[in-house]
Amino acid sequence: MSDPAHVVILGAGHAGGTAAALLRQYGFEGPITLVGEEPLPPYQRPPLSKAWLKGEADADSLALKPVEFYAEHNIDFRASTRATALNRGAKTDTLSDGSQLSYDTLIIATGAHAIALPIPGADLEGVMFLRTAADAELLKATVGPGKRLAVVGGGYIGLEVAASGRALGAEVVVLERESRLLARVACESLSTYFKAYHEKQGVSFVLDATATAFEGKDGHVTGVTLEDGRTIACDAVVVGVGAAPNDEIARESGLETARGIVVDLEARTADPSIFAIGDVAHRPMPIYDRMFRMESVPNALEQAKQAASAIAGRPAPAGEVPWQWSDQYDLKLQIAGYAFDVDEILLRGDPSTNKFAVFHLKGDLVQSVEAINSPPEFMMGKQLILGRRPVDKARLADPSISMKEVAA
Amino acid sequence: MAKITYIEHDGTEHVIDVKNGLTVMEGAVKNNVPGIDADCGGACACATCHVYVDEAWRDKTGTSSAMEESMLDFAENVEPNSRLSCQIKVSDALDGLVVRMPESQH
Numbered sequence: 001m002s003d004p005a006h007v008v009i010l011g012a013g014h015a016g017g018t019a020a021a022l023l024r025q026y027g028f029e030g031p032i033t034l035v036g037e038e039p040l041p042p043y044q045r046p047p048l049s050k051a052w053l054k055g056e057a058d059a060d061s062l063a064l065k066p067v068e069f070y071a072e073h074n075i076d077f078r079a080s081t082r083a084t085a086l087n088r089g090a091k092t093d094t095l096s097d098g099s100q101l102s103y104d105t106l107i108i109a110t111g112a113h114a115i116a117l118p119i120p121g122a123d124l125e126g127v128m129f130l131r132t133a134a135d136a137e138l139l140k141a142t143v144g145p146g147k148r149l150a151v152v153g154g155g156y157i158g159l160e161v162a163a164s165g166r167a168l169g170a171e172v173v174v175l176e177r178e179s180r181l182l183a184r185v186a187c188e189s190l191s192t193y194f195k196a197y198h199e200k201q202g203v204s205f206v207l208d209a210t211a212t213a214f215e216g217k218d219g220h221v222t223g224v225t226l227e228d229g230r231t232i233a234c235d236a237v238v239v240g241v242g243a244a245p246n247d248e249i250a251r252e253s254g255l256e257t258a259r260g261i262v263v264d265l266e267a268r269t270a271d272p273s274i275f276a277i278g279d280v281a282h283r284p285m286p287i288y289d290r291m292f293r294m295e296s297v298p299n300a301l302e303q304a305k306q307a308a309s310a311i312a313g314r315p316a317p318a319g320e321v322p323w324q325w326s327d328q329y330d331l332k333l334q335i336a337g338y339a340f341d342v343d344e345i346l347l348r349g350d351p352s353t354n355k356f357a358v359f360h361l362k363g364d365l366v367q368s369v370e371a372i373n374s375p376p377e378f379m380m381g382k383q384l385i386l387g388r389r390p391v392d393k394a395r396l397a398d399p400s401i402s403m404k405e406v407a408a
Numbered sequence: 409m410a411k412i413t414y415i416e417h418d419g420t421e422h423v424i425d426v427k428n429g430l431t432v433m434e435g436a437v438k439n440n441v442p443g444i445d446a447d448c449g450g451a452c453a454c455a456t457c458h459v460y461v462d463e464a465w466r467d468k469t470g471t472s473s474a475m476e477e478s479m480l481d482f483a484e485n486v487e488p489n490s491r492l493s494c495q496i497k498v499s500d501a502l503d504g505l506v507v508r509m510p511e512s513q514h
Contacts, residue, residue, distance in 0.1 A: 025442045044449045051451075061430075065438055073440070298447050298454070318514060325453040332475070334453055375475060379455065379482030403482075 005104030007311060008093060009034045010083045011246075015278025015300035016109035017042025017064045019308050024073045026312035032075045033101060035093075037082040037110075038132055041067055046297055048136040049157055050327045053164035055140075062133065082110075086253040088271055093249075105273050107307055108250055108261060112243035112279040112295060117152065121214030126221035126236045130161055131243070142236045145169035150224050150234035152211050154181035156326045157240035159194060162203045163328040172202070173232055175209040175224060177241075187339070187358055190370055193351045194328070201329055206232065243295055245280045258282040260293040266310040267303045275310070277303035285322065287385060288340050288367075296324040321382045330354075334378035337368030337385040348377060349399045357381070364390040376403040383407065410503040414459075416443045417511045426498045432469075432507060433457040433493035443509035450494040455479040456513040457493040458486075462506035469496050469505070485510045 007023060009016045012034050020034050020042075036042070042064040051057040060066075070077040078095075085094040086106070093101045114129035116122055126142065129135050139161075143149050147170045151158045154176030165172040174181075180191040195205060206226070215223040215231060223231040245260040255269050256262040261276035263283050268275050278300040282293045298320075305317045326333040331354065339360040349356030357377035360368040365388055369381030380403035384391060395406050414422045414436050426435030436444040436457075445456035452475050461469050466489055472480065476495045480486055493507065 021440050025440055046449060046451070061434070063438075065440065069438070069440065297449070301445070301447055318512075320514075323454075325448060325451060327451065332451075332453065375478040376482060379479060383482075 006031045006033070006102065007105045007107065008032075008101055008103035009107040009109055010093065010249075011109035011111055011278070011280070012036025012038070012042045012077065012079075013109060013111045013278065013300070014042065014045060014064070014297050015111070015304050016107065018301055018304035019107050019109060019277060020070075020075050021065060021073075022304055022308035023312060024075070026308055026314055028308070028312045030104075032073075033103075034070065034075055034077045035081050035083060035095065035101070036077065036079055038134070039080050040133055041065070041070060041077055041079070043133060044297070045131075046325075048133065049130055049160035049164060053136060053140060053161070054167045059133075083249055086249045088253050088255075088274070091273065103273070105311055106275070108247075108269075108274065108276040108280060109278050109300075109304075110246035110249075110280050112245045114239065115242045115244055117211060117239055117241065119211060119213050121216055121221065122239075124214050124216040124221040125219050126216075127214055128236065128238050130157060130238055130240065139236075139238060140168070143168050143170045147171070147235045148173070148233065150175060150232055150237045151240060152224065152237060153240035153242070154178075154183075154205070154207075155185060155240055155242070156182065158238070159198065159328055160326060161238050161240060162198060163201070166201050166203060166329075173204045173206065173234065174198070175206050175211060175226070175232065177208070177210050179208050181205070181207075186370060187345050187360070189345070189347060189351070190358055190372075193372070197329070197331065197354075243279065245282075245293060247276075247280050250274075250276065250280075258291070258293075262291070263303075265306065266316065267307040268310060275307040277307050285338075286319065287321065287388065288338065290340065292338075294322055296322065298323050319386060321386045323378075323382060332373055334371045334375065335368065336371075336378055336382040337366070339368045342367050344393075346393060346397050348397055349374065359396060361391075361393065364393060366391060366396075380404065380407050410498050410500060410505060412498070412502065413504075413506045414441050414443070415506065415508045416441075417509050428499050430498050431494050432459065432496040432498060432502075432505070435498060436493065443513075444493060445513040446494060448494075452476055452479060452492060452495060455483045455492060458483050458510050458513060459491055459493045459507040460487055460510070461489045461491050461496075462508070463489065465502070465505050465507075468501055483510075484512060484514075 210227040260282035371378035448454040
């Protein structure tokens, strides 16, 4: 165990909150300060576009830990505060209240922010994002029966919001710039499948739709104007067009950034006393022999483990396969891995049964799998990705052969 | 409310009062009990909240859904009394429940 020095964690999201809790689990006894921009202690974001938005989860169940946890474990949680500058020479952070906070070890877990559309009307009331609990409260209060919600962006957040919007009784239209949904993240057959499934649930889509302006009346949004001149009428808009890392203070302090703050396998930056974890980090992923930035809870947890292990002097966590999930209506989508360098896409099962999986292969290695209502394909797919073992493609494509036999 | 005993793989016991309506997983995670990771927060998407339910409690904790069964089937070190603790809801009937953790959740 290293000295019980002061650990400062900037960012109290899933990554920062978990790092604080794990440091205590791992026996770290020094002071911990957890600095969060939001008024709430760390909470789970995924339900905000899923169970919570539909009213199936309350604030208590969202919280990572009960509020008293932090004081009981000698974690100084500072709400509604963020760091505005990092002085690596003096090992201090300047906070938004003007004070200076000294650290011995710093964990940057400042996450990412929703990208705004740089178009007229973006500041109208009713044009929303879905990133924080406050965003979700606003959305829930705005959307309901008799309301028409326009979702700009047909990615996973957009589709989850669409599904939840339908569950809340609103009319929903999704506007997507590309010619298909999930264009950046999923293969074409999955895009087609999701579009058809959402349409069956009453969602309408406009593809190849570039929003050029939000229209408004009395300061409130009334429609989205598209490049082709059409205006799509609506009472509310959710913009879900991606997120960008909150890495400014790191960059300004001279730390290396790429698509986020560059770290190693311990989640440590080139400055040995500074770590970066979660959505803000640009990190190595050995199974793909490359570095990239991920936006997922499993990634936030994994890097929180890496950093906490390094700080507490524990062995590094075992090798991982990145994964994520999405719930829409009665569909459970589980995704393992990323489709890097893929030369073949293989379908296992029949999409019309709402139970199938799409495997992305590089030669005979599985790079990633998207599994719809198919836990065995997801679970075994994860093991195949991690093990880098060749698979028999004909057997993989045959759903009558169990995944255990395929992998045997 | 139910008093639940969580036993880590190394034998360390944690006795926790868990409110009705929470899951056995939430009782552990919210109290920082090591050994239950629950990466997905209870969405039955990850199988990292695997526990062994003490024999005496298997009936009272109910049976697993098809989804849970299917996820567990591919978890490490699965036994007949394996459950995903995010799928067990706490009620007065579970007062005294004992669950043990596997060596690893991954």
